[in-house]
Amino acid sequence: MFPQDALQCGKEQNPIRVISEYAAKRAQEIGAENVFNFSIGNPNVPAPDIVNQTLIETLQTVPAAQLHSYTPAPGLSWVRDAVAQDLNRRYGTAYSADDLYLTAGASGALAIVMKAILLPGDEVILFAPYYPEYAVYGESFGGKMVTVPLRDGDFQIDLAALEAAITAKTKMVVVNSPNNPAGTVFSQETITALSELLRRKQAECGHPIYILADEPYRELLYGENLVLPFIPNDYDNTIYTYSYSKCLSLPGERIGYILVPPQVQDHKDVYAAVCGAGRILGYVNESTLFQYMLPKVLDKTSDLSIYKTNRDLLLTELTKYGYEMAKPDGAFYLFLKSPEADDWAFCERAKQFEVMLVPGDCFGYPGYARLSYCVDTDTVRRALPALEALMKSYTE
Ligand code: PLP
Numbered sequence: 001m002f003p004q005d006a007l008q009c010g011k012e013q014n015p016i017r018v019i020s021e022y023a024a025k026r027a028q029e030i031g032a033e034n035v036f037n038f039s040i041g042n043p044n045v046p047a048p049d050i051v052n053q054t055l056i057e058t059l060q061t062v063p064a065a066q067l068h069s070y071t072p073a074p075g076l077s078w079v080r081d082a083v084a085q086d087l088n089r090r091y092g093t094a095y096s097a098d099d100l101y102l103t104a105g106a107s108g109a110l111a112i113v114m115k116a117i118l119l120p121g122d123e124v125i126l127f128a129p130y131y132p133e134y135a136v137y138g139e140s141f142g143g144k145m146v147t148v149p150l151r152d153g154d155f156q157i158d159l160a161a162l163e164a165a166i167t168a169k170t171k172m173v174v175v176n177s178p179n180n181p182a183g184t185v186f187s188q189e190t191i192t193a194l195s196e197l198l199r200r201k202q203a204e205c206g207h208p209i210y211i212l213a214d215e216p217y218r219e220l221l222y223g224e225n226l227v228l229p230f231i232p233n234d235y236d237n238t239i240y241t242y243s244y245s246k247c248l249s250l251p252g253e254r255i256g257y258i259l260v261p262p263q264v265q266d267h268k269d270v271y272a273a274v275c276g277a278g279r280i281l282g283y284v285n286e287s288t289l290f291q292y293m294l295p296k297v298l299d300k301t302s303d304l305s306i307y308k309t310n311r312d313l314l315l316t317e318l319t320k321y322g323y324e325m326a327k328p329d330g331a332f333y334l335f336l337k338s339p340e341a342d343d344w345a346f347c348e349r350a351k352q353f354e355v356m357l358v359p360g361d362c363f364g365y366p367g368y369a370r371l372s373y374c375v376d377t378d379t380v381r382r383a384l385p386a387l388e389a390l391m392k393s394y395t396e
Contacts, residue, residue: 075102129365183328
């Protein structure tokens with residue numbers, strides 16, 4: 001006998017990976033140039049040169065016994081301090097190494113935070129559409145996921161719907177901006193109003209309601225003068241997770257962090273619980289080589305301009321073909337309204353045109369499909385006739 005959740009999770013598989021593997025199989029069968037894989041958020045732009053330069057330099061200069069050795073479980077304190085100073089410089093904060101825990105990407109960070117915070121029966125509010133792994137982690141630690149849909153059309157937070165969903169058992173609200181899969185960004189006004197609402201609700205409930213701010217797409221913003229609010233500066237009980245997968249194009253290297261700001265109520269205990277959860281889950285000692293690299297690349301990103309080019313091209317052309325979608329201000333996803341009610345059927349039909357999309361149902365928002373445009377612009381251009389033909393198959 002095995003734990004039911006593990007068995008079920010393993011048998012079901014992550015649908016995004018299933019579709020992406022199907023795309024790889026089709027590429028072998030008919031040639032990669034004939035397959036338009038818009039399923040997975042795997043950045044196509046290379047990491048900046050400084051990443052490899054720093055890694056090579058580190059390998060050449062740091063003695064092997066030191067470089068390949070264990071570090072403290074949350075990471076080397078001078079590396080955590082460098083991350084803290086980088087945040088302080090950007091956001092006017094006063095963080096230190098003692099507020100940070102380096103992790104295996106945002107996935108590791110999210111799993112640790114959920115394990116550290118949730119007691120069985122605690123409610124976690126997810127704004128739908130949402131990144132599906134939130135529910136995988138949260139439910140495995142006994143949390144109950146409560147879904148609050150973002151507003152249909154602009155995918156912004158509906159504060160009245162949120163307020164109606166909060167109960168005495170609400171322990172956490174997950175906020176992901178720029179958003180996967182909708183691509184929307186929550187404005188400063190929204191975050192200010194959200195913070196006010198949660199402060200009021202915390203006072204009523206008599207216990208903290210944490211915001212889990214998950215921001216792996218923080219630097220991927222397209223709007224002119226668009227500023228992403230830094231949620232810990234608005235709301236004290238924010239636990240913050242970040243990943244270098246997207247903006248530095250390093251998804252396979254598994255680097256990210258958890259920030260527990262000193263303002264969080266019972267900070268010492270929350271941070272201790274994060275360390276304990278990391279230990280329980282086996283997420284200790286993020287790769288030492290990549291820890292050594294981190295301080296040199298903290299203020300760098302890949303060349304993210306291609307994503308804006310892709311977004312603009314797709315928005316213009318797909319709108320002409322008759323697709324409906326919210327204009328994304330960040331991340332690298334378009335959330336298309338399915339031309340038929342059944343989004344799984346729509347994505348199956350897309351496969352006939354060698355276009356791979358992910359049904360909105362996978363993100364808790366049926367009737368839509370996610371198109372991930374972190375591919376090269378040439379692929380986008382070559383996919384346009386297929387996307388047009390797909391829509392025509394409904395209208396003609
Ligand atoms: N959070 C969101 C919103 C994501 O979209 C992803 C990955 O796509 C993750 C977390 C996990 O990222 P990582 O590669 O750092 O584990």
